[in-house]
Amino acid sequence: MLAYLVRRLIGGATVMVLVSIFVFGLFFVLPADPARLACGKSCTPELMAEIRHTLELDIPLPAQYFRFVKGIVSGRTYLAGSEAQLDCAAPCLGYSYQTDELVTNLLKDRAPATLSIAFGASILWLLIGLSSGIVSALRRATWIDKFSQGAALAGASLQIYFVGLVLQFFLVDKLGWLSSPGYVSPNDYPMEWAQGMILPWLTLGFLLSAIYARLTRAGMIEVMSEDYIRTARAKGLTSRSVNFKHVMRAAITPIITVFGLDLGQLLGGAVITEYVFNIPGLGKLATEAVSNVDLPVIVGTVLVAAVFIVMANIVVDLVYMILDPKVRLA
Amino acid sequence: MTAILQVKDLKVHFQTDDGLVKAVDGVSFEIEAGKTLGIVGESGSGKSVTSLAIMGLHKGSRAAVSGEILIDGVDVNQATEAEVNKLRGKSMAMIFQDSLAALHPFFKVGDQIAEAYQVHNKVSKKAAQQVAVEMLGRVGIPNPTQRMEDFPHQFSGGMRQRVMIAMSLSCNPKLLIADEPTTALDVTVQAQILDLLRDLQREFGSSILMITHDLGVVAEIADDVLLMYAGKAIERGTVRELLKTPEHPYAWGLLTSIPKLTGATDSELLAIPGTPPSLITLPSGCSFSPRCSYKNRSKVDCESAMPELAGVKSNSSHLVSCHLSETDRVAIFKSEIAPKL
Known part of the structure; x- marks a missing residue:
């Protein structure tokens, strides 16, 4: 019974990893650029670059996914060390582009x-x-x-x-x-x-x-x-x-x-x-x-x-x- | 001797899209206390339908049941569902061929037996469980207390049939109906189950109605035999009469078709020609006549009418339904059948 439960939980976790990879892929398959979406109406190239950095979109893809998963598991800090540091407690799924809420x-x-x-x-x-x-x-x-x-x-x-x-x-x-x-x-x-x-x-x-x-x-x-x-x-x-x-x-x-x-x-x-x-x-x-x-x-x-x-x-x-x-x- | 069960002119007809199926058509018999009656016939002869009718289990189905089924002074066929419920399990109990299908897959066997006891005895669940343990021990299941907690699929076929028997005997019924109880079992297990039934019959004093297609089972356990063909009783007598001096050509066919260990190994197996008739369009006259090898020896036209079930001369308990005269039957049996047995 216990072995069965453990097996099922491992199976469930595997499914969740696959789902997370799939939805994370959405950021990059969609024609919309996340930085552009988060930038809003009064967007300048400088602002966009800043946002790209803030959202950590300027690092390699696998690293991004790793940080995304890490954020869910143990929280995540955007712009660590700077004065605009943003703490996002676990499970961190990021901020809404629309309302800037967690x-x-x-x-x-x-x-x-x-x-x-x-x-x-x-x-x-x-x-x-x-x-x-x-x-x-x-x-x-x-x-x-x-x-x-x-x-x-x-x-x-x-x-x-x-x-x-x-x-x-x-x-x-x-x-x-x-x-x-x-x-x-x-x-x-x-x-x-x-x-x-x-x-x-x-x-x-x-x-x-x-x-x-x-x-x-x-x-x-x-x-x-x-x-x-x-x-x-x-x-x-x-x-x-x-x-x-x-x-x-x-x-x-x-x-x-x-x-x-x-x-x-x-x-x-x-x-x-x-x-x-x-x-x-x-x-x-x-x-x-x-x-x-x-x-x-x-x-x-x-x-x-x-x-x-x-x-x-x-x-x-x-x-x-x-x-x-x-x-x-x- | 008093009859525990009396069945008079039992008819069970099913209305189907293809026509009226006369599964059982005018069968009468009785069983005396402590005796065993074997009903023998092939598939579709009406033996199982007869047993279900006795239990009143056709109620609520499309079957039209007529005739009298008297047990404990109650006519099952006329009684209400509540009255029949009082008889079921207590006056008459039934064991079925396929014990895996006949036991509830989701309930522990102990609970199923205890439930059967509790239906008719106002006792606590604990007391009923105790009876179930005793019954399981009685039918020869090792470690009954532990096996109470098991589910039907955790038992072997023979052990499961023992569970069925324990359940059916838990209220000490006067009549036990066994519908092919050994057919699904290995031959060695079959013998064990038959021995068990016989022992328990002696102990509990129940009468047994044994439904089977196996003449070996009949020889083993029955006192009397009723031979059925196409919904009708065609021969009836003691087990000795039926197996040693059968009167009906169908009985001859059944007995001669049993392969012998002695004799030539390449000798052909004897079979009754043809197949059982459709129960919707029965042949006119004797329903066995199309398959009967001796109908041309009859002085009466076999296709004119179904022969009455009548006593063989000099012996009123041995009844047969055949147009052949007794002298012809004796002559045929002596010259053609007896040498093959």
Whole structure:
């Protein structure tokens, strides 16, 4: 178990190194010159040379990458020794060209909004998805199954920007049942935070629950025809125990895998959701950075998203080992 | 002797897109306390479907079950799911052919056995676990306390079948239905499992319904035999009657097709010509007639009607469903079948 964990962590670290090389390469593949971008409107050749030196763009490429990685691991000092010395504590991802803020501070500011969306929405989609999938599987071929399958098909085919805006139009603008979506700190204004989050939660919850409803239904129906379910019935167990203990236990495993991966992806930034509802999360930060060619911020958001996805993969595999005794021993 | 199980005119029909499949079509039998009935037949003869019907496991499926299945004074076919649940595991228990598929892959075997006990006995989980340890020891699993914690895939096939047996006997059922319990096992392990079943039967006093296609298994363990073909019972009698003086041409075919160790090594294996009929479009009359080598010796047109299951003269317990007259059957058996056995 421990050896496996170490192996997975090494694998994850390798992936992160590759991702970092790839995103670091962005600085040099893009036609935009980072020094020129950081220089701003009133740029002179002297200023540009100075910035080039400040950003350490005047040293060889491998050395630059080394300093970039070193900055993440143990911090970095720009213009060391001079009076304009800039300290950037670990994990240092540099300064935004746009706002001159530390990228890590930007990420820290934006993360809570994304976390809020992800946790609320994931609970909702799990609840909706599992319950409608279970009902569908147990009431197969009845109107309730058809209705829930229809809703799932709709959820799987529709897009956030459509559903989100339609819901906003009716629930906020027309009916006034919900307040406008937005983000405030849950520590200071818990009620307002929840109110602002309801719409994004509902939208993501509905859309993502579709896949869970179908997975749950298909998984349960498949497990129901397994021999060991027949054995459970032959023992004299009630259909409730058979369905909720024996069937669910076997059907839940693949659902948890998908859930972990979805959550990991969402934590890296709910790009479209944040954009549609104007919520200042990591996804919105990324889109802003892309449109401004704010390279350090792009690199920062990509790395954070990659970390979440790699971690989600490792967690999912560990959970799988706990859930599936066959994997545990392999 | 009292009958533990009475099955009367059992029919199990499945409606499919291709037509009505008469998987079991009017089968009757009973099993007395402490006795073993072997139901023998090839794949598709309806033997497994019969066993599932007795357990009431067709409920909730597309199968249409009719007839009477009496156990403990309850007609399984008429009973509600809750009533059948009380019988399952306690009055009748079942072991299946593929023990790996039949045990839940995600639960420890100890918990699976304890659960079977707890369904019918209001005891703590701890007490049920204790019963499970005892049962595992009873069926000959070494270190039962440790093996309680293992999962089904950590057992060998024979050991896993022992787990199945422990689970099914945990509530001391009156009837144990064994659906090809040894088919997936090595021959040496098969013998061990059959010995175990026999020992446990003596100890627990259960009746056994042994579903098998293996006449060797029947010879080993059964008291009585029911031979099935295309969903119908075609011969019934004691194991001695069926193996020593079989009456039905199908039984003759089965017995003569067993290869002998004695005799010429290049002698051809005898097989019953043809294949089992489709259960949707059964041949008219006797369903075995298209494959029967002796139908031209019959004085009755074999394709006119399915013969009744009737007592062989001078012996009412031995029943056969054949148009051949008894004198013809005796003559054919003496001259053509007995020399090949």
